[in-house]
Amino acid sequence: MATLLARDRGKAEPGAARPGAGPRRRRSGEWYAYLFIGPSLFGVFAFLLLPVVIVFGLSFFDWELLSEPAFVGLDNYRRLAGDGEAWHSLVVTLLYVSLCVPLQTVLALGLALLLNQRAKGVKIYRALFVVPWMATPIVIGLVWNWVFDPRDGAINSALALVGITGPDWLSDPTWALPAIALVTVWQNTGYNMLFFLAGLQGIPRELHQAAATDGATPRQRFFRITLPLLNPTMFFVMVTNLIGAFQVFDTVFVMTDGGPSQSTEVLNFRIYGTAFREFDFGYASTLSMLLFVIILAVTLAQVRFFGRRTTYDVS
Numbered sequence: 001m002a003t004l005l006a007r008d009r010g011k012a013e014p015g016a017a018r019p020g021a022g023p024r025r026r027r028s029g030e031w032y033a034y035l036f037i038g039p040s041l042f043g044v045f046a047f048l049l050l051p052v053v054i055v056f057g058l059s060f061f062d063w064e065l066l067s068e069p070a071f072v073g074l075d076n077y078r079r080l081a082g083d084g085e086a087w088h089s090l091v092v093t094l095l096y097v098s099l100c101v102p103l104q105t106v107l108a109l110g111l112a113l114l115l116n117q118r119a120k121g122v123k124i125y126r127a128l129f130v131v132p133w134m135a136t137p138i139v140i141g142l143v144w145n146w147v148f149d150p151r152d153g154a155i156n157s158a159l160a161l162v163g164i165t166g167p168d169w170l171s172d173p174t175w176a177l178p179a180i181a182l183v184t185v186w187q188n189t190g191y192n193m194l195f196f197l198a199g200l201q202g203i204p205r206e207l208h209q210a211a212a213t214d215g216a217t218p219r220q221r222f223f224r225i226t227l228p229l230l231n232p233t234m235f236f237v238m239v240t241n242l243i244g245a246f247q248v249f250d251t252v253f254v255m256t257d258g259g260p261s262q263s264t265e266v267l268n269f270r271i272y273g274t275a276f277r278e279f280d281f282g283y284a285s286t287l288s289m290l291l292f293v294i295i296l297a298v299t300l301a302q303v304r305f306f307g308r309r310t311t312y313d314v315s
Helices: 002-010 021-058 075-081 084-115 122-134 137-147 154-161 176-201 205-213 218-229 231-246 250-255 267-276 281-307
Strands: none
Touching: 021 281, 075 281, 084 122, 084 176, 084 231, 084 267, 084 281, 122 176, 137 154, 137 176, 137 250, 176 231, 176 250, 205 218, 218 231, 231 281, 250 267, 267 281
16 A cells, blocks of 8 residues: 555646746746847847947058958047047038938927827828838939939929029038938938827727826827827837938938038048048047947937836736
8 A cells, every 4th residue: 555655745736836947947938038039139240230230440540441450549539539520420410410310300299199090091101101211312313413403303393383493402511411311300300200190009999088087188088098198109110210311321321422512421421431442441430339328328328317207017
């Protein structure tokens, strides 16, 4: 009898886990997780982290591509400190960012509010507003070069109908940068609208109905319910818009080539010119590190700002 009881104790119950099986199963699950995220991690390392490390290393060298890199220490950074053209490019970049990001964010939110309706044909309008984002910046730049043409362009032709003489948009230092910013806003507004639209549709209608029952006006509902609950979407849109605006290159290259009089020479275009026109890859790497540090600082500031104001629970 004792022998049978001992054997019964030694047998595991059908639903019971064996000793040590839990940790082994968890370790196996972790390996499966790493296996699935491995390609993404490789992409992040190979195409994001490794280039930053390489560019940071090159910033301490003088390299003209065809010659051997020569270590110069901090000379490139000392040169940057006194490089008026580089700082001018940074100012142009900041002006461009200040023109693009607020305008396209406000317009995208406004469009999302208008198109967040159950109306006939609303899906067609949503798709139409996203079409510009699907075109390549090169094609968009070529098309808008014609639109801004001072003689036969669509804008000046429309202004002439009401007796206004339009400026030479892309050849006037005053108007060239706003014109490029307008193209960027036109291209990206519809894309950003999709994120705001998704955020709006994630807000329970019961919250607005309850607020309306309590006597809240549409304006009060917007500022006290809609905007606070859109903070996660606003955070994403602002971060991606700012990073994209700081890295603008294609539109400037096609429409103005940095002119006139360097009025549209953003920092990314300056990096391109230093590397592939002057063949000074060491100093171009230094300029790239300046741009990287600025984007990182702005992104961290946004994380700090929105992190205190964002909630992901709308239940």
